[in-house]
Amino acid sequence: MQQLFATVAVGVFILASIVIGLRLLHLHRRTGDSPELLLGLMLLLVVGVGYPATIAAQFAGPGTARALVITSGLTLNSGSALLFLFTWRVFRHEEAWARSLAGAGVVALCAQAGWRWFDALSHDEVQFENQGGLLLMMLAFLWAAWESLRHYGMMRRRMRIGLGDVVLCDRFMLFGVWTSCSLAGVLMNTVAVWMHIDIRNNAWIQVGSSLIGLVQAGVLVLAFAPPRFYLDWVRERPRAFAS
Amino acid sequence: MADSTAFEAACLCLENSSSLTKPEARGTIRIALKEAGFEAKTATPKVLAAVVQRLLPDELRSRRVADPDAVCRKIAVALEGMTSESASETAEAVFKRLGGE
Numbered sequence: 001m002q003q004l005f006a007t008v009a010v011g012v013f014i015l016a017s018i019v020i021g022l023r024l025l026h027l028h029r030r031t032g033d034s035p036e037l038l039l040g041l042m043l044l045l046v047v048g049v050g051y052p053a054t055i056a057a058q059f060a061g062p063g064t065a066r067a068l069v070i071t072s073g074l075t076l077n078s079g080s081a082l083l084f085l086f087t088w089r090v091f092r093h094e095e096a097w098a099r100s101l102a103g104a105g106v107v108a109l110c111a112q113a114g115w116r117w118f119d120a121l122s123h124d125e126v127q128f129e130n131q132g133g134l135l136l137m138m139l140a141f142l143w144a145a146w147e148s149l150r151h152y153g154m155m156r157r158r159m160r161i162g163l164g165d166v167v168l169c170d171r172f173m174l175f176g177v178w179t180s181c182s183l184a185g186v187l188m189n190t191v192a193v194w195m196h197i198d199i200r201n202n203a204w205i206q207v208g209s210s211l212i213g214l215v216q217a218g219v220l221v222l223a224f225a226p227p228r229f230y231l232d233w234v235r236e237r238p239r240a241f242a243s
Numbered sequence: 244m245a246d247s248t249a250f251e252a253a254c255l256c257l258e259n260s261s262s263l264t265k266p267e268a269r270g271t272i273r274i275a276l277k278e279a280g281f282e283a284k285t286a287t288p289k290v291l292a293a294v295v296q297r298l299l300p301d302e303l304r305s306r307r308v309a310d311p312d313a314v315c316r317k318i319a320v321a322l323e324g325m326t327s328e329s330a331s332e333t334a335e336a337v338f339k340r341l342g343g344e
Binding site for chain 1: 278279280281284290293297334335337338340342
């Protein structure tokens with residue numbers, strides 16, 4: 001039952017991310033602007049390819065596992081690099097320190113991906129651990145979460161004096177929740193691996209990851225492909241944001 | 244990144260219309276903007292006008308500025324007719340577009 005729940009949750013999370021990722025890329029085709037390209041590609045690489053490859057590698061034979069480990073390393077790292085660039089571009093594009101942070105994140109992730117590739121090819125045994133990459137990924141999610149939730153706070157204050165957009169306020173909150181959940185999920189798995197917990201068979205890890213995945217799927221859709229009834233509900237609640 | 248033209252105009256007017264020094268005037272308006280969820284770098288004339296009307300009077304009263312309402316009216320007049328400078332895209336504009344609006 002638990003395995004079934006985990007499988008369904010992971011499936012829903014991956015499917016939602018692919019749908020939103022493709023939707024954002026379609027938007028980029030129309031607008032030519034970079035944020036939709038960066039975020040759309042990030043979702044497809046990290047959740048559409050990297051995450052499933054990471055899971056599949058743990059159940060595959062040695063040859064296939066090595067290929068999957070290399071694939072997951074490349075896609076997770078490149079996706080995280082895109083998230084660094086997205087956060088800089090959207091929230092801090094005029095700030096020199098943010099440009100430096102994004103640049104450093106991209107360089108570190110590229111270097112780490114290269115090292116992981118070399119490491120995977122030069123050992124007979126498949127190396128599943130990726131602490132360096134996961135740490136950089138957590139930093140990317142942490143920065144994105146911070147900026148998004150900061151903007152949520154700013155939008156709430158605007159609502160109090162009648163200058164805010166309640167749907168926009170809600171969107172910043174949803175993206176902040178999504179990035180925070182991503183951070184929590186990666187942190188949970190990183191700590192579990194560090195403590196030598198078998199994450200494939202541990203009930204707490206599986207349930208925790210599943211719940212996080214379902215929340216992520218939900219907030220992602222509500223943020224970037226909100227159904228009409230949800231928008232109507234948000235627009236009827238301006239006082240809730242103003243309090 | 245420099246502060247917006249509207250912010251500079253509001254600060255200058257406040258400094259000239261009250262007993263506040265230049266740093267005090269800038270700090271007061273900056274605090275009012277922050278309370279309203281805005282930043283000095285991107286504050287447009289419309290935003291400044293709303294903040295001056297709704298939040299600045301209380302800030303000036305707490306700083307014992309004489310006749311804060313009159314001071315705020317002068318700042319509002321100084322902001323009238325100012326146009327927003329062309330600014331780079333804000334996070335709000337990006338998120339509005341990403342949500343399909």
